[in-house]
Amino acid sequence: MTLAEPPAHSIVPNDLEPYWLPFTANRAFKKSPRLLVRAKDMHYYTGDGRALVDAIAGMWCCNAGHARDPIVAAIQRQAAELDYATAFQFGHPRAFELAGRIAALAPGDLDHVFFTSSGSEAVDTALKIALAYHNIRGEGTRTRLIGRERAYHGSGFGGTAVGGIVPNRKLFGALLAGVDHLPHTYNRDQQAFTKGEPEWGGHLADELERLVALHDASTIAAVIVEPMAGSTGVLPAPKGYLERLRAICDRHGILLIFDEVITGFGRLGHAFAAERYGVMPDMITFAKGVTSGTVPMGGVVVRKPIYDAFMRGPEHMVELFHGYTYSAHPLACAAGLATLALYREEKLFERAAALEPAFGEAAMSLKGLPNVLDIRTVGLACGIDLAPAPDGPGKRGYAAMERAFHEDDAVIRCSGDTIALTPPLIVSETEIADIFARVARVIRAVA
Numbered sequence: 158m159t160l161a162e163p164p165a166h167s168i169v170p171n172d173l174e175p176y177w178l179p180f181t182a183n184r185a186f187k188k189s190p191r192l193l194v195r196a197k198d199m200h201y202y203t204g205d206g207r208a209l210v211d212a213i214a215g216m217w218c219c220n221a222g223h224a225r226d227p228i229v230a231a232i233q234r235q236a237a238e239l240d241y242a243t244a245f246q247f248g249h250p251r252a253f254e255l256a257g258r259i260a261a262l263a264p265g266d267l268d269h270v271f272f273t274s275s276g277s278e279a280v281d282t283a284l285k286i287a288l289a290y291h292n293i294r295g296e297g298t299r300t301r302l303i304g305r306e307r308a309y310h311g312s313g314f315g316g317t318a319v320g321g322i323v324p325n326r327k328l329f330g331a332l333l334a335g336v337d338h339l340p341h342t343y344n345r346d347q348q349a350f351t352k353g354e355p356e357w358g359g360h361l362a363d364e365l366e367r368l369v370a371l372h373d374a375s376t377i378a379a380v381i382v383e384p385m386a387g388s389t390g391v392l393p394a395p396k397g398y399l400e401r402l403r404a405i406c407d408r409h410g411i412l413l414i415f416d417e418v419i420t421g422f423g424r425l426g427h428a429f430a431a432e433r434y435g436v437m438p439d440m441i442t443f444a445k446g447v448t449s450g451t452v453p454m455g456g457v458v459v460r461k462p463i464y465d466a467f468m469r470g471p472e473h474m475v476e477l478f479h480g481y482t483y484s485a486h487p488l489a490c491a492a493g494l495a496t497l498a499l500y501r502e503e504k505l506f507e508r509a510a511a512l513e514p515a516f517g518e519a520a521m522s523l524k525g526l527p528n529v530l531d532i533r534t535v536g537l538a539c540g541i542d543l544a545p546a547p548d549g550p551g552k553r554g555y556a557a558m559e560r561a562f563h564e565d566d567a568v569i570r571c572s573g574d575t576i577a578l579t580p581p582l583i584v585s586e587t588e589i590a591d592i593f594a595r596v597a598r599v600i601r602a603v604a
């Protein structure tokens with residue numbers, strides 16, 4: 158008897174051991190794997206053909222939905238035409254075109270783009286540009302970097318140092334010297350069940366004045382914040398907070414960096430959250446949504462005076478000794494151009510803004526379910542805090558993710574006991590209702 162060959166995508170690997178999964182409970186995963194083999198639009202598919210709604214846009218990145226035809230075609234064409242070109246001392250046309258498109262989307266004179274291959278590299282790049290900028294202008298004492306508690310800025314040493322997630326930091330030694338942190342902006346007593354930016358907490362920006370008083374402004378290079386802290390559970394900036402940070406930075410000559418790896422490209426209803434808040438940072442880091450997650454890419458958009466400060470000295474000399482083999486990779490640039498065109502044609506940023514009230518309402522309908530301690534929403538992002546199970550923090554969250562995958566056909570994200578929901582921006586109102594109905598079932602199931 159000959160067995161028909163199974164389609165390639167349904168084959169389950171017979172050895173799960175060699176792969177060390179990132180930010181994953183490896184042993185638990187390998188006992189009960191969650192394998193995704195195909196994706197289209199709002200759905201993932203398993204090897205046995207189950208369709209799972211993608212409630213998290215991959216990981217805050219597939220904003221245009223999955224495997225969209227124009228993006229796929231652009232990547233395929235590019236791979237055949239120019240697979241790779243070094244970005245050091247050479248260029249290819251699409252890199253310039255994409256930089257121009259991103260600069261046009263960014264507010265004000267944020268008009269020069271440095272490409273990287275990930276958000277982590279984007280953050281490290283922005284921090285290095287900040288240090289070098291002060292140095293070349295004769296302010297080399299400005300070496301301190303200020304992050305914030307509960308921040309995630311990726312997994313590089315720089316991003317980990319300014320980040321504020323204890324398990325991400327505690328095993329990795331001293332990280333960078335001269336880093337300090339602002340307090341995080343979350344206070345459940347004051348903010349529980351808020352849609353959009355909380356009323357309470359703007360004053361926490363003034364803590365920067367305290368750090369300036371402690372260290373002296375002449376030692377501080379930059380402050381980096383996420384306009385909405387994503388990875389630690391969707392914590393939108395309180396009203397007035399970012400404006401106050403900007404004012405303090407201006408007063409003391411400190412650069413302000415917005416890490417928009419999550420908030421960039423429509424998540425909060427705008428190309429960048431800087432626009433939503435009407436606050437101009439000196440640099441914006443981006444990644445994820447720039448290619449809708451299809452090809453790894455990140456970058457930093459810098460204001461013109463920062464770029465101009467480097468453009469001096471002999472013209473044959475490298476102005477910034479920094480970069481990556483895959484900076485402005487042709488496939489990423491082709492994907493980025495097709496993605497931005499799709500965002501524009503389908504008005505997906507506007508769509509996210511229009512859906513925000515319905516999304517917020519649907520999210521808040523989960524209030525009152527067992528163990529739900531808080532729900533926060535902003536743009537098309539929602540964080541739901543569940544009470545930890547008596548036998549250990551994180552267990553209920555993990556059970557929720559497993560249950561959603563195996564029983565309720567949904568891919569959700571949990572960090573600790575917080576569920577995060579951030580669907581692709583193509584999501585419909587019906588699909589929003591469906592996602593929250595599934596999540597409600599999951600929450601009841603893990604009570």
Ligand SMILES: Cc1ncc(COP(=O)(O)O)c(C=O)c1O
Pocket residue numbers: 274275276277278280309310311312383387388416417418419444445455
């Ligand atoms: C705000 C922020 N910065 C940086 C990163 C790191 O991006 P990457 O995983 O592409 O290195 C992330 C990833 O989630 C992020 O949320």
